[in-house]
Each structure stands twice: as C-alpha cells, then as structure tokens.
Amino acid sequence: MRYTDIAIIGGGLSGSTAAAMLGRAGISAVLIDPHERYPADFRVEKLSGHVQVERFLKTGIGESVLRRATFAGENWIARFGRLLDKAPSRQFNILYDSLVNAVRDEIPTAVERICAKAITVETSPERQRVTLSNDETVSARLVVLANGLNVGLRHQLGIARNIISACHSISIGFDVAPAGRNSFDFPALTYFSERPSDRIPYITLFPVGSRMRANLFVYRGFDDPWLRELRRAPAETLNAALPRLKRITGTFDISSELKIRPVDLYVNDASGLPGVALVGDAFATSCPAAGTGCDKVFTDVERLCNVYIPQWLASDGMDADKIAAFYADPVKRACDEWAAAKAFAFRSVSLGTSPYWTAQRWARFIAWSVQGLARPLGGVLNIEPNFLGHSSSSSSSSSSSSSSISSSSLSSSA
Numbered sequence: 569m570r571y572t573d574i575a576i577i578g579g580g581l582s583g584s585t586a587a588a589m590l591g592r593a594g595i596s597a598v599l600i601d602p603h604e605r606y607p608a609d610f611r612v613e614k615l616s617g618h619v620q621v622e623r624f625l626k627t628g629i630g631e632s633v634l635r636r637a638t639f640a641g642e643n644w645i646a647r648f649g650r651l652l653d654k655a656p657s658r659q660f661n662i663l664y665d666s667l668v669n670a671v672r673d674e675i676p677t678a679v680e681r682i683c684a685k686a687i688t689v690e691t692s693p694e695r696q697r698v699t700l701s702n703d704e705t706v707s708a709r710l711v712v713l714a715n716g717l718n719v720g721l722r723h724q725l726g727i728a729r730n731i732i733s734a735c736h737s738i739s740i741g742f743d744v745a746p747a748g749r750n751s752f753d754f755p756a757l758t759y760f761s762e763r764p765s766d767r768i769p770y771i772t773l774f775p776v777g778s779r780m781r782a783n784l785f786v787y788r789g790f791d792d793p794w795l796r797e798l799r800r801a802p803a804e805t806l807n808a809a810l811p812r813l814k815r816i817t818g819t820f821d822i823s824s825e826l827k828i829r830p831v832d833l834y835v836n837d838a839s840g841l842p843g844v845a846l847v848g849d850a851f852a853t854s855c856p857a858a859g860t861g862c863d864k865v866f867t868d869v870e871r872l873c874n875v876y877i878p879q880w881l882a883s884d885g886m887d888a889d890k891i892a893a894f895y896a897d898p899v900k901r902a903c904d905e906w907a908a909a910k911a912f913a914f915r916s917v918s919l920g921t922s923p924y925w926t927a928q929r930w931a932r933f934i935a936w937s938v939q940g941l942a943r944p945l946g947g948v949l950n951i952e953p954n955f956l957g958h959s960s961s962s963s964s965s966s967s968s969s970s971s972s973i974s975s976s977s978l979s980s981s982a
C-alpha cells in the first residue's frame with residue numbers, strides 16, 4: 569500500500585496539469601496513468617485567444633509549455649471565398665500528445681508516477697483506496713478523477729451521467745499541403761461555412777511545426793452518409809461543401825489520414841460522493857467547435873489545486889460537503905455555463921435558418937468586413953469573433969506567422 573495525500577487518476581491535460589501544480593506546491597501526490605508517454609490522440613491542437621491562454625498561465629506551467637508550440641500571430645478570417653480580415657491572433661498550435669507530454673515534463677520528481685490503470689476506487693469521508701491493474705493499492709486523502717471519457721470508474725463509483733446533447737458536433741483533423749508550391753500565403757486561417765445546409769460551422773487551418781493542420785467541424789449524425797463520402801473522397805467532398813475555400817487557400821492536397829471524432833455533451837454528477845473530485849472531461853465535456861474544452865480544464869485544475877486542496881488538507885476528513893465547495897466555485901461555474909452556452913449558440917448561428925439567425929450571420933460577416941477594412945487605419949473597431957474560441961488582441965500591429973514564441977506573445981498585455 570502506498571500512502572499519499574492526493575491520488576490523481578488520469579494523466580491527460582487535466583491530470584498532468586494537476587500533478588505539476590500540486591508537486592510545485594509541495595503537496596504529496598501520485599499520478600496514475602497507463603501510458604508512460606501520452607500517445608498520439610486527436611484532441612485540442614490549438615490553444616488560442618487571450619482568455620484561454622491567460623487561464624493556462626494561471627496554472628504556473630503555461631509559459632514553458634507554450635514555448636514548445638508553433639505561434640501564429642495573425643489569423644485570416646474568410647467566408648464566401650472573400651478574405652474579410654487579417655486579425656491579430658494569439659494561437660499556440662501543438663498536437664495533443666506533444667502538449668500533454670510537455671505538461672508532464674513540468675511535473676516535479678517528488679510526484680510519483682505510476683504506470684498502471686486504476687481498476688477500482690473505494691471512497692470514504694476519511695481515506696480513499698485505489699486498486700491498480702498492477703495489483704498495487706494506493707491510499708489517499710483525496711482522489712482527483714481526471715480520466716477523461718473513460719466510463720469504467722464512473723460506473724464502479726455510481727456516478728450519474730447527464731447527456732446534454734448526443735453527438736453535438738463532429739471534429740475532423742487532417743494535414744493539408746499546398747499543391748505545386750512550397751507554402752500557403754496565410755499564416756493561419758478560419759473559413760466560415762457558405763450555407764447553413766452544409767452543416768459546417770467552419771474549418772480552421774494552422775501551422776504546427778512544418779505541417780499545416782486542418783480542423784473541420786460539422787454538425788451531423790455519426791452515421792450520416794456525408795461522413796462516409798468524406799472518408800472515401802476527402803478532397804472532393806470538402807471542395808463540394810466549401811467550393812470557394814480554394815480562392816483563399818489556393819489548391820491543396822489532403823496529405824494525411826482523417827481523424828474523425830464525434831463529441832457528446834454531458835455532465836457527470838458526483839455530488840454526494842466523498843473523497844473524489846472530478847476535473848476536465850471526467851466532469852463535463854464541451855464542444856470542440858466552440859473551442860472551450862481547455863478553458864474548462866485549466867479552470868477546474870487551477871481552482872482545485874490553488875484554492876480548494878490546500879484548504880481541505882488543512883483540516884481532517886474529506887467529506888462530500890468539502891468537495892461540494894469546488895463544484896459550487898463561482899469561477900468554475902461561470903466557465904462551465906459559458907462553455908455550455910457557447911456550444912449551443914455556435915450551433916444555432918451556424919445552422920439556424922430563421923430570420924434571427926440569418927441576420928446574426930450577416931451581422932458577423934459585415935462586422936468582420938468592416939473590421940478588416942478599418943484595420944489598416946488603426947484597427948480601432950476591434951470587433952472580436954467571440955463565439956469562435958479565439959479572439960483577436962487589441963493591438964493592430966500583428967506579427968505574421970512565426971514559429972518562435974516571444975515573451976510578448978505570452979505576456980498578458982500582448
């Protein structure tokens with residue numbers, strides 16, 4: 569039996585960030601995950617926007633992790649084959665395994681890493697007992713459950729799942745390469761759907777190292793024949809859905825396999841359970857098209873590790889009332905509510921055919937066009953595409969694409 573204060577189950581973005589923060593705070597913790605290094609997986613590939621980056625920086629590890637990303641200081645916004653704006657951006661592009669492994673590199677050696685799966689968790693208001701796949705047992709005052717989408721422990725612990733929206737959106741990731749030339753003209757690009765009937769909110773293209781990644785989002789059922797067509801003939805299907813995209817990108821090839829991931833929106837309810845706190849996707853999922861998953865991860869972990877765990881360890885016991893304070897935290901609740909609202913608003917503005925949503929789409933189109941025209945005059949309007957998951961900075965003088973990350977791109981004033 570190993571004894572610790574905090575047993576973190578799951579070493580994805582949430583669990584690894586928690587391990588790094590607790591280790592740096594001198595709190596006794598172990599991190600349990602089956603993989604020594606996080607394997608390749610299609611999840612978030614871009615941390616972007618002032619708010620999301622600031623949330624990461626609050627964990628204390630953001631700065632060194634973001635230095636491993638490819639920075640894009642300008643994002644082109646386009647629709648109907650027209651370039652609307654060359655917006656300053658704060659995009660840090662990095663594949664998910666590189667991101668998580670960079671976070672894991674920030675975990676102090678004092679945090680023990682156990683390469684195994686947690687099989688069962690027995691909870692009590694005093695100590696928790698975690699049984700592992702390697703037959704070891706860990707005794708902890710608190711379990712931080714950061715096991716993402718995994719269902720086994722949820723069932724074993726009797727945690728109820730409330731599905732808010734099944735297959736809310738589907739994310740598709742792939743590489744693109746310019747055809748017959750060396751590079752694309754844009755540093756990064758967000759291209760919005762041409763018609764609501766395409767059920768595509770947008771496609772975003774962004775550099776990761778020497779690759780140009782594409783994330784395409786669609787609102788369709790997972791058994792939709794359109795997805796079968798996309799798998800069979802990716803370039804043709806994409807071109808048919810967004811025929812004027814190539815006016816901005818030039819001709820390109822799809823140069824990797826497609827990763828296709830549907831996402832259900834759900835919230836897990838562990839209130840009433842002593843000794844366990846849920847964070848990240850283990851608590852609730854978010855819509856990738858709205859780009860808020862990492863806001864939730866960083867907010868959960870920052871509040872838990874900076875505010876609640878030090879308080880809880882200062883007194884005896886770990887009953888459900890203590891843990892309830894974390895779920896009721898106003899900063900966490902505001903972030904969860906904002907992410908949920910954005911998931912539905914973004915879907916409505918992309919698909920809605922009523923006069924209201926049609927007007928909303930045109931209002932955004934006009935706002936970006938005006939902003940793009942005003943930018944050379946000083947960018948004074950600074951209308952933020954705030955439903956996009958990445959917002960522009962207030963500076964009108966952007967650097968164009970760059971793979972090196974300067975201090976100013978990380979500082980809060982950038």
Ligand SMILES: Cc1cc2nc3c(=O)[nH]c(=O)nc-3n(C[C@H](O)[C@H](O)[C@H](O)COP(=O)(O)OP(=O)(O)OC[C@H]3O[C@@H](n4cnc5c(N)ncnc54)[C@H](O)[C@@H]3O)c2cc1C
Binds near residue numbers: 613829854
């Ligand atoms: C396709 C896609 C695109 C996305 N795009 C964006 C985006 O653009 N912007 C954004 O902000 N968010 C995005 N997100 C959301 C974001 O990626 C997630 O919210 C985030 O990765 C969740 O991290 P996590 O640590 O909670 O879960 P995970 O990364 O899933 O980590 C869970 C960990 O738990 C481990 N584990 C599971 N079971 C056990 C067990 N029994 N014992 C021990 N370990 C276990 C797993 O091995 C894994 O390491 C996207 C998500 C998807 C799916």
